[in-house]
Amino acid sequence: MAKIVECVPNFSEGRDRAVIEALVQVAERAPGVALLDHSSDASHNRSVFTMAGSPEGVAEAAFSLCREAGARIDLTKHTGEHPRMGATDVIPFIPIRETGMEECVALSKQVAERIWNELRIPCFLYEESAAVPERKNLAAVRKGQFEGMPEKLRRPEWAPDYGVRAVHPTAGVTAVGARAPLVAFNVNLGTSDLSVADAIAKTVRASGGGYRYCKAIGVMLEGRGIAQVSMNMVNHEGTPLYRVFEAIRAVARRWGVPIVGSEVIGLTPAKALIDCAAYYLQIEHFDDKKQVLENHLL
Amino acid sequence: MAKIVECVPNFSEGRDRAVIEALVQVAERAPGVALLDHSSDASHNRSVFTMAGSPEGVAEAAFSLCREAGARIDLTKHTGEHPRMGATDVIPFIPIRETGMEECVALSKQVAERIWNELRIPCFLYEESAAVPERKNLAAVRKGQFEGMPEKLRRPEWAPDYGVRAVHPTAGVTAVGARAPLVAFNVNLGTSDLSVADAIAKTVRASGGGYRYCKAIGVMLEGRGIAQVSMNMVNHEGTPLYRVFEAIRAVARRWGVPIVGSEVIGLTPAKALIDCAAYYLQIEHFDDKKQVLENHLL
Numbered sequence: 001m002a003k004i005v006e007c008v009p010n011f012s013e014g015r016d017r018a019v020i021e022a023l024v025q026v027a028e029r030a031p032g033v034a035l036l037d038h039s040s041d042a043s044h045n046r047s048v049f050t051m052a053g054s055p056e057g058v059a060e061a062a063f064s065l066c067r068e069a070g071a072r073i074d075l076t077k078h079t080g081e082h083p084r085m086g087a088t089d090v091i092p093f094i095p096i097r098e099t100g101m102e103e104c105v106a107l108s109k110q111v112a113e114r115i116w117n118e119l120r121i122p123c124f125l126y127e128e129s130a131a132v133p134e135r136k137n138l139a140a141v142r143k144g145q146f147e148g149m150p151e152k153l154r155r156p157e158w159a160p161d162y163g164v165r166a167v168h169p170t171a172g173v174t175a176v177g178a179r180a181p182l183v184a185f186n187v188n189l190g191t192s193d194l195s196v197a198d199a200i201a202k203t204v205r206a207s208g209g210g211y212r213y214c215k216a217i218g219v220m221l222e223g224r225g226i227a228q229v230s231m232n233m234v235n236h237e238g239t240p241l242y243r244v245f246e247a248i249r250a251v252a253r254r255w256g257v258p259i260v261g262s263e264v265i266g267l268t269p270a271k272a273l274i275d276c277a278a279y280y281l282q283i284e285h286f287d288d289k290k291q292v293l294e295n296h297l298l
Numbered sequence: 299m300a301k302i303v304e305c306v307p308n309f310s311e312g313r314d315r316a317v318i319e320a321l322v323q324v325a326e327r328a329p330g331v332a333l334l335d336h337s338s339d340a341s342h343n344r345s346v347f348t349m350a351g352s353p354e355g356v357a358e359a360a361f362s363l364c365r366e367a368g369a370r371i372d373l374t375k376h377t378g379e380h381p382r383m384g385a386t387d388v389i390p391f392i393p394i395r396e397t398g399m400e401e402c403v404a405l406s407k408q409v410a411e412r413i414w415n416e417l418r419i420p421c422f423l424y425e426e427s428a429a430v431p432e433r434k435n436l437a438a439v440r441k442g443q444f445e446g447m448p449e450k451l452r453r454p455e456w457a458p459d460y461g462v463r464a465v466h467p468t469a470g471v472t473a474v475g476a477r478a479p480l481v482a483f484n485v486n487l488g489t490s491d492l493s494v495a496d497a498i499a500k501t502v503r504a505s506g507g508g509y510r511y512c513k514a515i516g517v518m519l520e521g522r523g524i525a526q527v528s529m530n531m532v533n534h535e536g537t538p539l540y541r542v543f544e545a546i547r548a549v550a551r552r553w554g555v556p557i558v559g560s561e562v563i564g565l566t567p568a569k570a571l572i573d574c575a576a577y578y579l580q581i582e583h584f585d586d587k588k589q590v591l592e593n594h595l596l
Contacts, residue, residue: 004595036594052595096591181591188582245579261582267591270568273579277571280578281543284486284559293394293479293565296334297302297350298595 001289002298005104006052006094006181007062011069012084012172014040014047019072023047026068032057036267045080046089050267052096055103059111062091063118066111070119070171075146083139085146086172090138092127093178096269097298098289104178105129112162112176119171122153122163126177131161138175146172180213180235183272184265187229187248190258194220197227200251204229204244211247213239226260236272242279270294299587300596303402304350304392304479305360309367310382312338312345317370321345324366330355334565343378344387348565350394353401357409360389361416364409368417368469373444381437383444384470388436390425391476394567395596396587402476403427410460410474417469420451420461425475429459436473444470478511478533481570482563485527485546488556492518495525498549502527502542509545511537524558534570540577568592 013019020040027035033053040047051061066088073087091111093104105128112123130136134157144152149172152158153165160173167173189197197218202208205216213235219228229248233241249259264273271288278286289295311317318338325333331351338345349359364386371385389409391402403426410421428434432455442450447470450456451463458471465471487495495516500506503514511533517526527546531539547557562571569586576584587593 004592006591034594036591052591241575241579259580261580264581264584264589267589270572270590270592273575273590274568274571276575276579277539281539281571281574282557282559283562286562291562291565292568292571293304293334293350294302294568294592294596296332298592 001098001295003055003099003103004052004097004298005055005058005099005107006050006096007058007091008048008050008094009062009065009091010089011047011049011065011073012045012075012078012080012087012089013069013073014045014080015042020047022072023049023065023068026064027051027061030057030061030064033061041082043080044082045078046082046084055099055107058093059107062093062111063114066091066115066121066174067119070121070168074170075172076170078146083142083145085142085144085149086121086174087170088174089142090126090175091177094181095178096181097295101128101178101180108176108178112174115174115176116160116162119168120163121168121171122160122166122173124173124175125161126175127179129177141175149173180237181269181272183233183236183241183268185231185233185241185244186263186265187231187245187259188221188261188263189227189229189252190260191227191255192225193255194218194227196252196255196257197229200248201229201231203251204231204247211239211244214244233272236269236275240275240279241272242276299396299593301353301397301401302350302395302596303353303356303397303405304348304394305356305389306346306348306392307360307363307389308387309345309347309363309371310343310373310376310378310385310387311367311371312343312378313340318345320370321347321363321366324362325349325359328355328359328362331359339380341378342380343376344380344382353397353405356391357405360391360409361412364389364413364419364472365417368419368466372468373470374468376444381440381443383440383442383447384419384472385468386419386472387440388424388473389475392479393476394479395593399426399476399478406474406476410472413472413474414458414460417466418461419466419469420458420464420471422471422473423459423475424473425477427475439473447471478536479567479570481531481534481539481566483529483531483539483542484561484563485529485543485557486519486559486561487525487527487550488558489525489553490523491553492516492525494550494553494555495527498546499527501549502529502545509537509542512542531570534567534573538573538577539570540574
């Protein structure tokens with residue numbers, strides 16, 4: 001069984017097709033890496049790539065993309081709704097299989113060091129790679145954005161983890177880090193009352209005293225006239241999907257509201273779902289690494 | 299996404315380590331194929347290999363194994379509890395991903411033809427590859443075994459699908475075919491009464507009017523003092539695991555017996571479990587090919 005690392009770099013270009021296409025080419029040509037998805041948003045003026053492959057392959061691809069983005073994107077001319085501080089704004093590495101957070105942290109440090117050494121773009125380490133708690137949160141690291149970064153970098157507590165206290169003139173600053181895989185999981189309720197979804201979201205999310213690795217809000221699905229608990233499961237091994245699903249079912253009973261469906265948005269690691277099957281089917285001693293056929297082929 | 303075919307050849311040698319090791323070497327050296335598992339049973343005097351890979355890779359590996367087994371195994375000297383008719387007794391091809399039964403049937407015919415052309419071992423096609431209904435069931439094809447085969451082959455209805463009406467003198471006859479993947483799934487009951495497991499098994503299995511692709515019997519787990527419904531799910535897409543699991547739960551209620559656990563024995567395709575997660579989590583429009591991250595890497 002091979003190691004698999006996911007990497008989801010964000011680039012500050014969502015409009016210029018030539019630039020986006022050049023980045024896609026770099027990702028598609030990277031050896032040992034599959035470009036699983038890429039999406040660009042014109043109003044955000046930002047593109048998100050999802051790649052996966054060997055640790056070395058993904059690290060090399062992330063660096064090559066950062067070089068390409070640095071050569072083609074000029075942040076002095078960038079406008080868009082999404083906050084940003086670099087041509088390559090953020091590079092998270094995510095352990096998927098036969099690897100762990102530690103290796104992804106090490107990978108993030110190698111790549112950040114190389115980005116500084118070879119491209120002269122200063123880097124911050126964030127999330128699990130952060131050297132201090134104040135740098136864990138990407139929003140805190142990015143605060144001030146590209147325009148405010150020259151001044152921020154001169155403050156004693158905001159020296160970059162790699163590089164000098166001055167932004168790259170056109171490519172800015174990049175945040176590199178490691179984090180757990182994220183599963184976007186929404187649960188649809190048999191009610192048009194948004195306040196029920198709000199109340200449930202509050203009980204299941206970490207900030208409301210709920211599950212540690214669950215972020216949740218209530219939203220209305222206007223087209224269907226039903227309310228939804230919309231969640232980011234930021235660590236599906238720490239807080240499995242079935243646990244919040246059953247918690248939502250139990251809390252919803254308070255209003256006599258049933259669960260009418262759910263959605264998994266975008267990609268999910270297989271294990272997030274296989275763990276649910278093992279729970280509901282009450283499977284004893286299931287070893288997904290050994291017993292799932294496809295795992296032997298990765 | 300690449301095509302994946304599984305192949306589970308059975309060889310009539312479960313004692314001689316040198317022969318088994320030679321077969322393992324052939325399987326491990328086959329390009330584009332992973333040997334997922336192999337097990338040998340001395341009293342059966344039989345070895346079962348589980349391989350998976352590209353259709354071409356698996357076909358080539360199956361042929362190479364059949365050649366090696368034919369060169370090393372002499373059925374005139376074979377004794378063992380398990381019925382057998384060939385050095386390579388049976389070769390099933392199983393569609394796992396991005397392929398279907400039709401391609402596996404075609405593959406089985408190619409391999410059977412090549413086994414006859416190059417190795418002079420006559421072949422029967424069985425299961426989904428069978429030319430006539432009487433050859434679907436492997437037990438019917440193998441009836442008479444190696445010793446009775448010379449006479450059986452001369453009967454009008456038992457001409458081999460490939461080859462002459464005479465067995466290979468030492469390697470006998472081989473059955474080649476295509477079938478759906480099999481999941482060995484057992485459900486443990488909170489009772490020591492075997493008759494409850496027997497009664498439940500009868501209601502869920504096809505032969506008892508139950509689910510079409512479910513074979514089931516009741517057994518006692520002596521060490522634990524509980525009864526179990528032991529099943530072979532012979533087509534998990536036709537009859538999903540969650541459907542029999544919920545049927546067992548419902549029928550067991552007749553005796554006030556709870557389900558206390560379950561077992562998946564050996565290997566299972568990921569989809570057999572992911573479909574269960576999608577059912578219990580009520581996921582709408584889940585597309586496992588697109589949304590399961592690892593599927594993009596196979």
